Amino acid sequence: DTGVSQDPRHKITKRGQNVTFRCDPISEHNRLYWYRQTLGQGPEFLTYFQNEAQLEKSRLLSDRFSAERPKGSFSTLEIQRTEQGDSAMYLCASSFQPGQGIYEQYFGPGTRLTVT
Amino acid sequence: AQKVTQAQTEISVVEKEDVTLDCVYETRDTTYYLFWYKQPPSGELVFLIRRNSFDEQNEISGRYSWNFQKSTSSFNFTITASQVVDSAVYFCALSGEDSSYKLIFGSGTRLLVRP
Numbered sequence: 442d443t444g445v446s447q448d449p450r451h452k453i454t455k456r457g458q459n460v461t462f463r464c465d466p467i468s469e470h471n472r473l474y475w476y477r478q479t480l481g482q483g484p485e486f487l488t489y490f491q492n493e494a495q496l497e498k499s500r501l502l503s504d505r506f507s508a509e510r511p512k513g514s515f516s517t518l519e520i521q522r523t524e525q526g527d528s529a530m531y532l533c534a535s536s537f538q539p540g541q542g543i544y545e546q547y548f549g550p551g552t553r554l555t556v557t
Numbered sequence: 558a559q560k561v562t563q564a565q566t567e568i569s570v571v572e573k574e575d576v577t578l579d580c581v582y583e584t585r586d587t588t589y590y591l592f593w594y595k596q597p598p599s600g601e602l603v604f605l606i607r608r609n610s611f612d613e614q615n616e617i618s619g620r621y622s623w624n625f626q627k628s629t630s631s632f633n634f635t636i637t638a639s640q641v642v643d644s645a646v647y648f649c650a651l652s653g654e655d656s657s658y659k660l661i662f663g664s665g666t667r668l669l670v671r672p
Contacts, residue, residue, distance in 0.1 A: 474659065483561075483648050483662030484602070497657050532602065534660075542609070543590040543652045546660060548602035 445549035447533050453555045461519045462552045466535030473516050476532040523556045559584045559656050563663035571671050578634040578666045580649030589653030591632045597645040639670045
């Protein structure tokens with residue numbers, strides 16, 4: 442039984458570099474979410490996909506951030522020209538939404554990004 | 558706007574004590590869902606419970622119990638006979654139509670259970 446997986450688990454990069462993170466959701470889940478968590482805070486929503494369609498982006502997601510979910514399977518989150526303020530834990534979650542109602546999201550282990 | 562408040566930043570108890578974690582929420586939705594997640598030191602968020610706004614029955618699962626009161630907009634979590642393995646950060650979260658079904662998290666309560 443595989444849960445949500447994320448790669449890499451840790452990433453250290455220099456300011457100005459581009460980074461890309463990958464998330465593999467639970468296979469039958471049609472929704473995929475990205476959150477960001479900084480130290481001592483709860484996760485904050487960044488964006489989500491219903492199958493391959495990106496349905497909402499938070500105002501936290503600047504133009505330097507882009508996310509994709511080709512074919513409605515795995516997703517990537519890219520940050521261009523990283524800044525020190527981007528240092529955080531990036532969490533991916535997935536859920537199965539058969540219709541109305543809201544179902545629990547299952548989280549991956551996260552990717553911890555450190556920008557030096 | 559939707560908001561979740563967890564006023565207790567950190568709680569420390571001795572093993573076997575009971576402990577209650579508070580959660581207060583704000584929403585304009587008539588239909589909404591409340592969640593609790595556990596984040597152990599390993600970092601991965603673990604789903605504990607989902608409750609919809611039409612179901613005010615309290616729930617018990619082993620040593621865990623949840624008290625949902627719409628009148629006070631609260632969804633409190635009690636651990637009975639706490640154990641060291643319960644040490645973690647616990648997050649309360651809210652979701653509804655107003656938030657496009659994304660989770661709005663509180664800032665979390667760090668629970669330390671001492672042997």
